[in-house]
Amino acid sequence: MAGSWDHFRSFLAVLTEGSLSAAARRLRLTQPTLGRHISELEQDLGVALFTRSQAGLTPTEAAIELRPYAEAMAGAADALIRAASGEASEDRGSVRLTASEVVAIEVLPPILTAFREAHPRIAIEVLASNRNEDLLRRTADIAVRMVRPTQAALVARRIGTIEIGLHAHRRYLERAGMPSSLRDLAGHSIIGYDHETMSVQLLQALGLSLEREMFALRTDSDVMQLAAIRAGYGIGVCQVHVARRDPNLVHILPGEFSFDLDCWLAMHEDIASTRRVRLVFDHLTAGLGAYVAGRKG
Template structure:
C-alpha cells in the first residue's frame, strides 16, 4: 500500500533532484527523506530513482508514478483552496517567474486588471534572464523565452514580440552616421554579458554582427535600456521598451527587424487551482491587449 506521506516526499525529490534540497523544502533531515523514498520503493517493489553524485533522476516507473502523484496533489490543493476561500473570492499567493524584460515592462505595469478583479491575491514576480529560470519549478506560473522542457510542466505559446535598434538622439548627433548594419562596427554597442547568456534567442548580435564585442554589457534589459537612454550607445531593445520612451529613437527599422517568442508554463499539479487559472487568464488577456505583443491565445 502506497503511503500518501511517502508520495509527498517522493514529489519533492522528483522536483528538486537533490536529497538535501528536498529535505530543506520539507523541513526535515535528508536522512528522513532517504528513508521515506526507500520505504516507498519497497512498497511498490520498484526502483523509482537513479541515484548519482549529480542528483536523483526519475526512472521510467518513477515518471509514471509522478503523473498520478501530481494528479492527487492537484486535487487536494484544489479542494483546500475551495474550502479555505470565501465563495467567489480568490486568495493566496501566486509566484510568476519571468524574463526581466517581460516582468519589468509588461507584467508589472499591466497587473491593474488582475488586482482589481482579485484583490485578495498576493502576486510575487521573480525575474531573471537565464534559461534555468523555471528549472526548479519554484513558481506557479512561468514565462520563458524558450520552450520549457522540464518534467511535469504544461506549456503553450503566449505571444511573439518585435525588437529593433535604438539610440538616444544625443548619441546619434555626436557619432558617425548609421546608414546600414555594417556601420555599427564603428559604434558603441550595448548588449548582454556573453559569458552569462545561456538563452540562444537573446543572442541578437551573433547573427547581425558575428564576432562583434559590445562596448557595454549587462545581464538584464533594464540596464541596457538605461545605458541607451544615457547616450552610451546603440542597443537591441523590444519595441515595448523602446517605443514607450521618447528619450530614444529607433534606427534602421527596415534593415533590423527581430522577433522573439514568449512561452507560458504552469506546473501540472497547479493547473486546477482557481488562483493559478486567474493569473493565466490575466497574462493571456494582457498579451492580447498589448500594442507590441502578438498573442497566440485568447482568454478563457
Template sequence: MQKRSLEWDHLQTLAAVVRAGNKSAAARELGLTHATVGRRLRDLEAALGTALFARSEAGLELTATGRQALAAATAMEGAAGALARQLQAGDGELRGRVRVTCTEGFGTDLLPRHLPALHASHPGLELEILIDSRTLSLTRRRADLAIRLARPQEEALVTRRLAELPYALCCAPALADAAARALAAGAPLPLCRFEASLGELPESRWLDEHLPQGRPVLLSNNALTLLQACAAGAGVALLPVYLARRHGLALLETPAAPRRSAWLAYPEEYREVPRFRAVADWLIATFAAERAALAGAAGP
C-alpha cells in the same frame, strides 16, 4: 484493432484537431508535441476499434465513428467547462500566493502596470514576481507560472504563445543620425550587449552575424542595464521594440531583425486550480491588451 479503454485526453485531442484543422495547430493549442497528438489519436482509434478519419477527394474526413467520438468529446468539454465555472463561482474570493517567473522587461514594466486589474477581480490573491535570467523549473515547483522567450521543453506543461516580439537596434535620440550613418557605412558601432555567457541568445547571435565590427562599450547579463545605458547615450543596443519605445529610444533600420515569442507555461495539473487559472487568465488578458505595442505595430 485491439480495443483499449477510452481516455478523456484522447477525446480532447480529437476535438482540438478537428477544431484547429490539423495536428500541428492542435498541438500548439494543447501545448503538446506533434508526436503526442498523433499517438493520442492512434490510441483513441485502438480504444474504439476503428479509424477516426477516412480519405476523400476533399482530404481527411471523419468517419461515422469519428463523428460520434467528436460529439462525445464536445459534450465532455462543455460539461467540464461548466463544472469548472461552477466551482470557481462557489469559491468566489480566490486566495493564496502565485509565483510568476519572467524576464526583467515583463516583470518591471509590463506586469506591474496591469496588476490593479488582477486585484480588482481577485483581491485575495498574492502575486509574487520572480525576475530571473535563468529558466526556473516549473516541474520542480520553483515557480508556479512562467513567461519565457522560448517555448518550454519540460514535459507535462500547458503552454500558450502570448505575443511575438520584434527587436531593433536602438539608441538615444541624440545619437540616431550618427548611428544611422555608421550603420549604413558599415563602420564600427559602440554596442551595449549581453556578456559571453549569454552568447547563445538570439540577440547575441544576431549581433555576431550582422555587426561583427561592433565595438562593445558595455557587457552585462541584465537587459535593463543595457537599456538604461543605451538611453543614457552610451551606445547602441538590440532590444525589444516595445521596451525601446516606452523609454523613448530611437529605432534604427535593422536588416533581418530577430523576433522572439513570449510563452506562458505552467504545470498541467494547475490547469483547473482556481488561483492559478485566474492568474493565467490575467496574464493572457494583459498581453492581449498590450498586443499592438508588443508587436511593434508601427515598425522600427
C-alpha cells in the same frame, strides 16, 4: 535521504550566500544554529559539504552534486506553502510567477496592477530571472518564456511574438550621428553582452554574428542594457514596444536589423484547475496579448 528539511534549507542558504552569517540573516536564524545544521547534515550524509577558510565557505564537489536536489526540495516546500495559502476553488492565496528581467520590470507591473484591482485577495510573487526556471520543480507556478516550453506535464499557450530591434537615445544620435547601414555600427558605441547568455544564443541561432569585443559596454543584464540605452551610452538591442514608450528612443535600421521572439505562458498541469492560478494565467494571457499586439492596457 538522511537529514531534515531544515538542514537542507540551511545548506542551500549557505551554498547561495557563501557564508554562515549571510545565510543566517537570510533565514533569520542564529549563526550557531545554522552551523549546527550544516554539521549535523554532514554527519548524517557522511561527507564534507564545505571547506572553511578566512574567505568564507567553499562548497565541496559533494555539495555541488546535492544542490539541484536541495533546490527541488525548496521548490516543493514553497509550492506546498502556496497551496496551503488558499483553497483550490477560491480566489485567494498566492501565485508565483517567473519572467525575464525586462518582462518582469517593464511589462508586467501594469498588467499585475489591473489584476490586483480585480482580485485583491490573491498575492503575486515575481521571480525576475533570465533563467528558464523548471516548473516541474515548482520554483514557480506560472512562467513567461521567450522559447517554446518542451517539458511534459506543462500547460503552455503561445501569446504571440515580441519584436526586437536596435535603439539609441536621441542625445546619443545627435552626438554620434545616425548609422545608415549595419556596417556603420563599427564606428559607434555598441551595448552588448559580457558572457554568452540565452539571449545571445537566440540571436546567434538567427544567424547574427556577435563577438564580445564589438561592445563598448558589456553586461549580461538586459535591464542594465536598456538603462544604458536610455542614458545615451550608445546603441543597443531592446524590445520595440518597450522602446516606443519613450519618445526619446529611436528605432535604428528596422529594415536591416529586426527579429521576433515567441512569447509563451506555461504552468504545471497539476495546478491548471486551481482557481487563483487559472485567474492569473488567463489575465496574463490577455495582458501579454495586448502588449505583443502593441495595444495599451
